[in-house]
Amino acid sequence: xxxxxxxxxxxxxxxxxxxxxxxxxxxxxxxxxxxxxxxxxxxxxxxxxxxxxxxxxxxxxxxxxxxxxxxxxxxxxxxx
Numbered sequence: 024x025x026x027x028x029x030x031x032x033x034x035x036x037x038x039x040x041x042x043x044x045x046x047x048x049x050x051x052x053x054x055x056x057x058x059x060x061x062x063x064x065x066x067x068x069x070x071x072x073x074x075x076x077x078x079x080x081x082x083x084x085x086x087x088x089x090x091x092x093x094x095x096x097x098x099x100x101x102x103x
Contacts, residue, residue, distance in 0.1 A: 024048045026089050028064050030072070032081045039075055043067040050091050053098065061087060061099050 024045040029038050045063055049056040064087045072079060087099035 024050065024089060026060060026064050026087060028068055028071075029086045029088075030068065030082055031084045032077050033083050035077075035081075039071070041067065041071050045089075050089070053089075053096070057098050064099070 024047060025042050026045045027040065027042045029040045031038050043064060045060060047056060047059075049060070053060070068085070069079075072082070082103065084102040085100070086097055088095050088097040090096070
């Protein structure tokens with residue numbers, strides 16, 4: 024299952040995006056895996072922020088999601 028994350032940084036108008044492969048296919052019943060999925064993406068996000076040359080303080084918003092067919096399912100959102 025592919026999980027996506029999109030981040031907007033302060034003073035940088037273009038959102039950054041990445042994706043990570045989650046080891047469980049939870050498309051139908053993702054609610055019971057939400058906490059695990061969030062933790063999984065947060066770990067990847069931390070590495071990506073450093074790679075992109077930003078810090079956590081630079082983030083203004085973030086969104087975690089996956090695609091169920093053609094539907095985008097957002098399972099976490101945060102905004103400063």
